[in-house]
Amino acid sequence: MSFRGVLASLTVLVAVLFALSLVTGVAPVGPGESLLALISDDGGPLTMVMREIRLPRAILAVMIGVSLGLSGAAMQGFLRNPLAEPGLIGVSSSAALGAVLALQTGFAMAFTLALPFAALMGAVVGVAVILFLAGPGGGAFTLILAGIALSALTGAMTSLVLNLSPNPFAANEIVFWMMGSLADRSFDHVWMALPIMALGWVALARTGRGLEALTLGEDAAASMGFDLSRLQLVLLGGVAASVGAAVAVAGAIGFVGLVVPHMLRPLVGGSPSRLLPAAALGGAALLLAADIAVRLVLPGRDLKLGVVMALVGAPIFLHLIWRMRGQP
Template sequence: MIKSFQRHPWALNTMLLGVILIAVLLSAKFGQVDLTVAQVLDGAFGAADKAESIIVRELRLPRIILAIMAGASLGYTGAALQGLLRNPLADPGVIGVSATASLGAVIAIYMGLTALHPLALPVTAMAGALVATVILMVLASRDASVLTLILAGIGISSLATAAMSLVMNFTPNAITVQEMVMWMLGSLENRTFGDLMLAGPFIVLGWLMMIGVGQGLNALSLGEEAASTLGIDLKALRWRVILGTAFSVGATVSICGAVGFVGLVVPHIVRAFVGFEPRRILLPSALCGAAVMVLADILTRLPIGHGQLRLGVVMAMIGAPVFLYIVFKTRESMR
């Protein structure tokens, strides 16, 4: 089957679309009020009663769409960054966008802006992501080498993490600190179409910036000199990937919090089916990321004791063992 996917990449994409469709139906079905598939379809098309229509259209549909967009963004940008940096351990957090977006959200909670308007948190989180992008552009404007981008991202991420710790340290209210921590653990609960209208355009803008980078990433896999010889504008390629990641991931983090492992693990899973050519990995990584995110969001609704699972915790519980298995298998194949 794996060889068949390598010869026909569309087969894997079709299978992943089927998985997404099944995951969407399950996500719309399960919750505090369980619905049948027929009730879900009736609610989506306005044929159900008012209560069921509200549950499907206003509560679960925005959550599903955001999960798909967030997972696709993390999966696609993870694959693109691993191709750009030629590092299988790269993920969207490597350029510091996730950390600065989280810092913006923490500051909004600390200042009480979330009590003034529900969209204050995603707005400040996206502002944090924009700050990281501007800093990265300034630092790497004269030398946009891979090493410069990595070092700048590490510096920005470390500074943002330290700033978050400082804000939490000076927060006098334990409840506020708990709210910060719970947001950073990630969730798609209670998301609305207002959140979608706010973050969606930035996510799509990031996608548009990265359209067509596959050919450049393929050439870059041969080395920078070979890519330049083939006519690839490496500086433009780097900025398209970096800015596209900044917009899409920054907007994603602003809505669902800091969710790890999707951008790191998903490209590795896809490579097992389609090989190591960067261009062939991009679209399947987006589809696989969307499916994983929707399924993980379903797991957050499971009743566990007196609490509730958070999206970031679920992804860590799934992603960490998968990643360790991938590392083990890679090590075995290299012997």
């Protein structure tokens, strides 16, 4: 299949899953009646459910899937490692720590978007620390080490907050938030995250040519006129904006940035620049499908999206490791 064919197929898949997400719910209402309630403005309860609950949930699933898939493809291209994913540089754990501190201190109750705002600030601080540790001339190896150190530190601090929490209700809320979910999200979350994510998408889309050059090695890319320090800065900024905003509005959802690029890479010929848009669409499709599964598998229980993605992604991650045995 050609590259255009891959993108067209993924676009159709996202559109179909988006429609299915809109008509999936616990209420015993048919698809036609649900879509009609979305279009018409009769002021009834079904219209409110469609417009205020299901529609923003489906839109957020697309936005977060695009962010995680695109960030994962960019990270794998920059680090030239199929096992790389956005959480490797500590952005996700930094954002999670910001949200945990907001919940523990009570700041999350200050105003409607206090929790996602705190998570976003955590992601910004995390990227600043990464840039400080890696330095302007730090290569991929230095970036990985700095990311591992930051992830370990923020993970330990999150555990410390939970361990010392005097309020069991706050601790319970923290644990459930960290599992990741799109339930009870509104257009307030969409409008907060969309501008930040869009900046990240634009930044990551501009790294395509540099990632292509990096397939020949850092020295070859530098000799071709690419500023690797600038490429690293743009990539980190794009990942921070995209993933930080995603974690801010939905909690920690892992494995999308790892699984999607791996699945789509053979279809685009291994080209990093072509993998970026394909992974963005693939991430949206995967997250929509997972969110639909959350509502179908246990409709009466609050099954967390992050748990479902871990159950899907972990076996694929182990399969990747198994296939790479013995490779230099």
